[in-house]
Amino acid sequence: MTQRHRPTIHEVAKVAGVSISSVSRALNGNTSNADMVARVNAAVQEVGYVPSMVAQSLKTRHTGQVAFAMEDIGNAAYLEMVRRIQPTLREVGYRLLLHSTGADAEDELGVLASLSQNYVDGLILCPLRVTGRHVEALRHPAVPVVVIGLLPDDVPVDNVRADSRVGARMAVEHLHEAGARRIAFIDGPLDTVPGRARHDGYRMGLEACGLKPDDHLIRFADFQFEGGRHSARDLLTQHPDVDAVLGANDLIAMGAMHALRELGRHVPGDVRVVGMDDTPLAATSFPPMSSVSLGSADRGRIAAELLLRRLDGDGSPPERVTVPPSLTIRESSR
Amino acid sequence: MTQRHRPTIHEVAKVAGVSISSVSRALNGNTSNADMVARVNAAVQEVGYVPSMVAQSLKTRHTGQVAFAMEDIGNAAYLEMVRRIQPTLREVGYRLLLHSTGADAEDELGVLASLSQNYVDGLILCPLRVTGRHVEALRHPAVPVVVIGLLPDDVPVDNVRADSRVGARMAVEHLHEAGARRIAFIDGPLDTVPGRARHDGYRMGLEACGLKPDDHLIRFADFQFEGGRHSARDLLTQHPDVDAVLGANDLIAMGAMHALRELGRHVPGDVRVVGMDDTPLAATSFPPMSSVSLGSADRGRIAAELLLRRLDGDGSPPERVTVPPSLTIRESSR
DNA sequence: GCACACCTCGGAAACGTTTCCCAGCATCCC
DNA sequence: GGGATGCTGGGAAACGTTTCCGAGGTGTGC
Structure with missing residues (x-):
């Protein structure tokens, strides 16, 4: 736990002999000068620079994180969802935060409220029970929310349903x-x-x-x-x-x-x-x-895709997708 | 998605008629003046202020997040761990980030490397295979790491094992x-x-x-x-x-x-x-x-507890805990 | 050869907090 | 009553980025 000093963009700039703005531009692909890019990259290597996610988030106003809240991940249906949601998000660089609320409606509301803390860019929510307070909280979410599960029709939120x-x-x-x-x-x-x-x-x-x-x-x-x-x-x-x-x-x-x-x-x-x-x-x-x-995996995937669209800035009206059930017949009912 | 302006600490200060330092102190319990606290709280209510997690993280240098990386959360053993890790962390206010690496050693190393981005305060890692590069990466982790699984004895990292x-x-x-x-x-x-x-x-x-x-x-x-x-x-x-x-x-x-x-x-x-x-x-x-x-739940809980100790600043030498197995005899072998 | 447009890069201002430092004031003791 | 002490709260710096703005340099057209 030796708290070595983490190099910042300033050190990189000093080593490369350029300004911090140039470093930032070079790293984010906003410069066309190949020489500059090369020098910056060399300096980055030399000092072992890794950008601070937190500082970037503060400035850019997005975190690269999405939360998934459900009752209990031990439930196989939710598990299947997570297994699809995670790779879908990961593919485009989002990390997944897990909230197992333990069937506590209070906790679910807490998650919803905590969204204004802006630690995530979006939320996928699987409420077990939908109360009036849920609906209320969902009317003005601080970040895009997708709900998996039945929801009153007038709640203006993307909604993925099983039938x-x-x-x-x-x-x-x-x-x-x-x-x-x-x-x-x-x-x-x-x-x-x-x-x-x-x-x-x-x-x-x-x-x-x-x-x-x-x-x-x-x-x-x-x-x-x-x-x-x-x-x-x-x-x-x-x-x-x-x-x-x-x-x-x-x-x-x-x-x-x-x-x-x-x-x-x-x-x-x-x-x-x-x-x-x-x-x-x-x-x-x-x-x-x-x-x-009931298509848990599909619902997870679809929810993730819907959310990604919102995060991409899609402002179209809330969508409602229903995943059809399918019956697998095995010996127990033949 | 009406991007309403999120109120900041400055607005609260203005409404309460005090300085932003006082607001911060009042909210973090670093002031004794009850009147001040009351005024600040009233102002917070009035403008609907919620502190920005990201700004706090930048300043305080910790994020309140912990990552758990394993092969596939679909595996029941890992699932049991998550189910215990999450509440344990949550209890003291940490959020859990999930990395399902899909048995890809490259991905595991990626997670390890990304730690220097400082988006988490600590990591619990469950490597399926431990390569030389794992060991190398674990020698100088950017944040405290606890490994669940067998690890060479000389790797200086808290380690929880099943036998x-x-x-x-x-x-x-x-x-x-x-x-x-x-x-x-x-x-x-x-x-x-x-x-x-x-x-x-x-x-x-x-x-x-x-x-x-x-x-x-x-x-x-x-x-x-x-x-x-x-x-x-x-x-x-x-x-x-x-x-x-x-x-x-x-x-x-x-x-x-x-x-x-x-x-x-x-x-x-x-x-x-x-x-x-x-x-x-x-x-x-x-x-x-x-x-x-093999005590998956216990291992999860213990790993979380070990990590929390480190996050609390405990600098003692790495610990090694082995959870003893126990046999549950049921009909299939009677 | 000069005016103009364009590009590149550096300086500096933000993002929203926490916390250091210091001034002001009340309290206390001699 | 005056100086030392302690507490309170305000100003400002800092955390590490991105990005706006503008200065300087280069190329182009007349």
């Missing part, structure tokens, strides 16, 4: 087609955006198939494995006639598969199972589990 | 104790740090159990599911007497479990399986899979 309502519906229709008639649903909390949408989709699916919705066949877990397992055990004990379970995400569905196994029910023979998000968990489970992909 | 050699050995001993005699091993690439260590541990384990190492029972995959599956299929076809498989990580082991199932071999009846890293995959697989935890 998990349609996704849930597709799953139900598929299960029906495969022969299921008593299709249960283990949802996440109803006050979350995805929980609500999937619930609606489930009901729409039932109706489309001519099945009568039965609230007793709906359970609520917390998007986690244990919740799914517990709910499924409960469900199947009380309603042994259930012949299919849709989980609001793969973790829930995996939990359900475990519960079924513990109850001695065969998947898919006795009960079919479908999950959502199509995470690696689904493909590697046994039996491999059908799952509705 | 995956001992971990692999524990797994072998456990399998032997459970009755296995032909224990196969599907490793990652030998030229990676963990690949090498686990290989050594596997052999140590065999010797400790009095089993004769047989190179035919070793396969190499790429730490991925498909690699594990393919290797296991191959292995079991050529050596049907194999009665246990150790995977160098959970993905490999999961792949092996699938291959076994496809070959009609029962787990654990015919073949026992143990994975490594103890990711959620292990706990949610069927049958639940034994796995050696």
Whole structure:
């Protein structure tokens, strides 16, 4: 930790025998004199100069940083997004800041507020719940913001959506087609955006198939494995006639598969199972589990691209992109 | 994107009728005059002032940011680390920058070099392979660095290690104790740090159990599911007497479990399986899979704590912490 | 040969903070 | 009551860049 003095542009200028303005110009390609450029570069090498990001940011008013805020990066869907967002941004020189807010709406708002500190040029936000205060904060963001997730139509912000309502519906229709008639649903909390949408989709699916919705066949877990397992055990004990379970995400569905196994029910023979998000968990489970992909990776990529356009100065009206879901059918529901 | 003028400390000073020095002091708690503080705060509220992070960084010479660089955040072990590093840093006000280098040594070196741009106060690095150039770059880092992973002893950098050699050995001993005699091993690439260590541990384990190492029972995959599956299929076809498989990580082991199932071999009846890293995959697989935890979360937390100490100005000699492995026994090896 | 345009480069002003330094004032002690 | 002491708050410098502006030099056209 020997605090060696970091060389500045002034030292470079002195060594090269030119002014600091010339150094700056030479380094930023704003000069045509080849000799000058050569001398500056030589001096840069000699003193080991590296420009200070911070000073540049102060002057140029942009930081080369973008933040991504979501509930928990441990969630596979968000993980997939990060994996696409990072390279997309990186390609054009942006760094990625991660905010795992831990499902704390207060924290999300904090992130939004902290944008005025100007430490990032833009934000990609994945709110789990959208409150009035979110909407308020999003009306006048200090920097461009792209929201992944459902948003009221009048919020003037680029918005990338999954259609998990349609996704849930597709799953139900598929299960029906495969022969299921008593299709249960283990949802996440109803006050979350995805929980609500999937619930609606489930009901729409039932109706489309001519099945009568039965609230007793709906359970609520917390998007986690244990919740799914517990709910499924409960469900199947009380309603042994259930012949299919849709989980609001793969973790829930995996939990359900475990519960079924513990109850001695065969998947898919006795009960079919479908999950959502199509995470690696689904493909590697046994039996491999059908799952509705909500295009997390695509949503991440698209969000990053939208943001980059804004950062490039695009002032066109906010865009709204919806990524269609797709169902991957595997053994668990055949 | 109406570029409203962001209020600066000067505006606050004007509104409060004091000097900018007083505003700064009031905001940073370096004044005792309650009246002054109140007036400044009122002015801050009135004009909606938020300090510019960038200007502060330039002046104070620290950014409140820390970078974490690893191969791929999709890897569950790194993910666990991030999940612990972020809150630990956040608690004391640091933001986390993510660098997923994609196993590109060049990129890792780039991150190391870019540290002199001073956009972060510190770095936590997880190199997959450690080259001479890594070591060279680590000798004079521009900011404090903590390395998670094996490092030559003479590199003067805080270092947090897993003991995956001992971990692999524990797994072998456990399998032997459970009755296995032909224990196969599907490793990652030998030229990676963990690949090498686990290989050594596997052999140590065999010797400790009095089993004769047989190179035919070793396969190499790429730490991925498909690699594990393919290797296991191959292995079991050529050596049907194999009665246990150790995977160098959970993905490999999961792949092996699938291959076994496809070959009609029962787990654990015919073949026992143990994975490594103890990711959620292990706990949610069927049958639940034994796995050696290498303490990823702990390593992340410890690395963050070490770094924070350095950022606090601790100048003591570099520390080396080794996190002991622990084996979680589940059905797959009972 | 001179006026003019053009280009190159240096000086200096910003960007928005923190902090050093010092003047002014009140307090205290002898 | 006067000088030393301590505290408070203002002015200004500094952090390390980019960029505006203008001076000087060079080339061109008449």
